[in-house]
Amino acid sequence: MTELGFNYIIPDLLVGKVRIGEPYRNHNAKGYPTSFGLDIDCVELNLSKSLKSTDFHLLRGKLDEALTAWEVKYQRHLDRQHKEYRAESVDQLNSDAKEALDDLRSLLEHTLDIDDAVDWNAIKRKDKFRVKPEQLFSDGNLPEFIQFNSHGRPTGFSNQALPEKPTLERVKSDYGFLSRLFRGKTIEEDLRRRLDQWRSSIEQVDKENANRQEHFAKSVSDYDEKKAEFDAEKRRDNDIIESIKERYNNADPTAVEEYCDLVLNGSEYPDYFPKNWILEYREDSRIAVIEYKLPAPGRLPTIDSYKYIKARDEIAEKHISRAEQKALYDSVVYQICVRTIHELFEADTANALDAVAFNGLVTSTNPATGVEETKAIMSVLAKKEAFMEFDLSQVDPKATFRHLRGIAAIALSDLTPIPPIIKLDKSDKRFISGRDIVAGLDESVNLAAMHWDDFEHLIRELFEEEFTGSGGEVKVTQASSDGGVDAIAFDPDPIRGGKIVIQAKRYTNVVGVAAVRDLYGTVMNEGATKGILVTTSDYGRDSYEFAKDKPITLLNGNNLLSLLEKHGHKARINVAEAKKIMKG
Numbered sequence: 001m002t003e004l005g006f007n008y009i010i011p012d013l014l015v016g017k018v019r020i021g022e023p024y025r026n027h028n029a030k031g032y033p034t035s036f037g038l039d040i041d042c043v044e045l046n047l048s049k050s051l052k053s054t055d056f057h058l059l060r061g062k063l064d065e066a067l068t069a070w071e072v073k074y075q076r077h078l079d080r081q082h083k084e085y086r087a088e089s090v091d092q093l094n095s096d097a098k099e100a101l102d103d104l105r106s107l108l109e110h111t112l113d114i115d116d117a118v119d120w121n122a123i124k125r126k127d128k129f130r131v132k133p134e135q136l137f138s139d140g141n142l143p144e145f146i147q148f149n150s151h152g153r154p155t156g157f158s159n160q161a162l163p164e165k166p167t168l169e170r171v172k173s174d175y176g177f178l179s180r181l182f183r184g185k186t187i188e189e190d191l192r193r194r195l196d197q198w199r200s201s202i203e204q205v206d207k208e209n210a211n212r213q214e215h216f217a218k219s220v221s222d223y224d225e226k227k228a229e230f231d232a233e234k235r236r237d238n239d240i241i242e243s244i245k246e247r248y249n250n251a252d253p254t255a256v257e258e259y260c261d262l263v264l265n266g267s268e269y270p271d272y273f274p275k276n277w278i279l280e281y282r283e284d285s286r287i288a289v290i291e292y293k294l295p296a297p298g299r300l301p302t303i304d305s306y307k308y309i310k311a312r313d314e315i316a317e318k319h320i321s322r323a324e325q326k327a328l329y330d331s332v333v334y335q336i337c338v339r340t341i342h343e344l345f346e347a348d349t350a351n352a353l354d355a356v357a358f359n360g361l362v363t364s365t366n367p368a369t370g371v372e373e374t375k376a377i378m379s380v381l382a383k384k385e386a387f388m389e390f391d392l393s394q395v396d397p398k399a400t401f402r403h404l405r406g407i408a409a410i411a412l413s414d415l416t417p418i419p420p421i422i423k424l425d426k427s428d429k430r431f432i433s434g435r436d437i438v439a440g441l442d443e444s445v446n447l448a449a450m451h452w453d454d455f456e457h458l459i460r461e462l463f464e465e466e467f468t469g470s471g472g473e474v475k476v477t478q479a480s481s482d483g484g485v486d487a488i489a490f491d492p493d494p495i496r497g498g499k500i501v502i503q504a505k506r507y508t509n510v511v512g513v514a515a516v517r518d519l520y521g522t523v524m525n526e527g528a529t530k531g532i533l534v535t536t537s538d539y540g541r542d543s544y545e546f547a548k549d550k551p552i553t554l555l556n557g558n559n560l561l562s563l564l565e566k567h568g569h570k571a572r573i574n575v576a577e578a579k580k581i582m583k584g
Contacts, residue, residue, distance in 0.1 A: 024521030380406030
């Protein structure tokens with residue numbers, strides 16, 4: 001399998017502050033790649049983002065764009081920290097507080113003067129090739145005799161100076177007057193010796209200069225090779241953008257989704273907004289369905305003003321009232337909804353959209369359980385023809401939402417869940433009918449030697465029994481021969497529930513960390529809440545280390561037998577026996 005990877009540069013301000021995961025590939029049931037993904041996060045800023053693209057090379061552009069945006073956010077974060085502890089910054093803090101609240105109150109207005117259509121030329125790569133000179137040398141040591149320009153290209157080299165040829169007059173000058181008169185033979189022998197040394201030195205210098213010439217020529221060749229690779233990659237990336245543009249103009253479903261994603265990604269919001277969404281384009285109805293992550297109420301700024309208390313040498317904060325906070329939150333959410341619909345419709349130069357279904361989701365901690373939950377609090381379906389007649393500079397976004405017959409609680413800040421008008425499609429063409437395998441189990445059955453197809457169906461049955469008590473559902477995907485998503489569970493439990501990706505690995509060797517990484521990438525790509533990897537063997541230390549602090553559960557052979565026993569089934573696992581059977 002080809003290793004995924006590409007070069008990227010972390011901005012100096014973010015070095016040590018961001019974590020960039022390994023690129024991963026997602027496959028369909030037949031093993032064909034479907035998309036690529038990359039996860040990044042910044043704990044200090046409470047930022048995380050899952051980048052995704054149907055084309056691997058376009059993924060790097062999205063990473064560069066995200067890092068550039070986060071660099072700006074981190075600088076603002078540092079600036080805020082600096083200002084908070086300076087008494088003389090109160091005026092600036094007050095100005096910032098006012099600006100923050102004003103920005104929230106004008107979210108919709110902000111986008112009305114902006115052309116939301118994707119500027120294809122603007123997103124193409126225009127970066128110039130640059131390389132650190134030491135990267136042109138395998139040992140990383142930079143020769144002092146080679147000169148480089150600002151792009152890292154070798155421009156020349158200096159030769160070692162040739163020694164001066166000894167002459168009779170110079171040799172004589174080293175002797176006194178009497179020696180020159182009476183020691184002529186000695187002087188001649190000294191000259192011959194010095195000439196021999198000079199010829200030897202000339203040979204050494206010539207060799208050194210030839211070596212320098214060779215080093216210089218190789219460095220130029222390596223530079224040209226790296227530049228050619230860079231230029232080819234740049235052309236390829238820009239050709240991909242042109243391809244997406246052409247396919248979008250022809251209403252290709254995948255390209256329409258990619259285009260809508262580019263539109264929303266270019267929409268500017270305050271730093272603390274999640275800016276995460278899942279978008280699906282339905283070709284038959286020409287509807288874009290969006291699950292859009294909204295900021296939680298507690299994430300919005302509420303400071304009305306600052307005051308420096310000289311006696312206590314501190315800066316006091318004054319917040320807007322609770323009623324104002326609730327009204328502000330409702331206003332913000334309605335604005336985001338109307339603005340998102342507007343941006344997609346306005347940007348739709350190919351006229352691929354007839355309607356947009358917007359589902360606003362909020363992730364917050366349930367005060368009753370202390371558990372973090374994600375729920376839909378608003379849903380609306382807007383038809384393009386009618387929506388484009390609205391004068392958004394004059395509307396009340398809440399009234400617009402009601403006019404479109406959107407569904408939401410009276411007070412959005414209460415985070416009351418609602419049923420979406422149109423849900424993202426939970427059906428999956430990969431799902432196939434399950435088979436009854438568990439009924440044939442007994443202590444004679446060696447799970448490690450079971451056919452992989454039967455093993456995947458067994459895992460589906462086992463987890464179906466595990467989730468049945470809470471009304472869950474488990475479906476097996478099309479035959480994957482140990483790759484891709486083997487089963488998907490839908491657990492309706494409000495606390496632990498959600499979409500769960502289950503992968504079954506009937507292995508006789510230790511499961512490598514690559515399989516765990518693949519599962520994590522699939523969990524992110526599927527928008528699942530958790531991933532479970534089940535194997536007949538075990539996992540290495542790297543696998544457990546990678547899974548730590550991630551929504552991943554690793555079940556080894558012993559865990560599998562225990563789970564079977566929990567539901568009244570008997571079986572055994574004998575890896576050595578399975579290896580012999582497979583070799584035979």
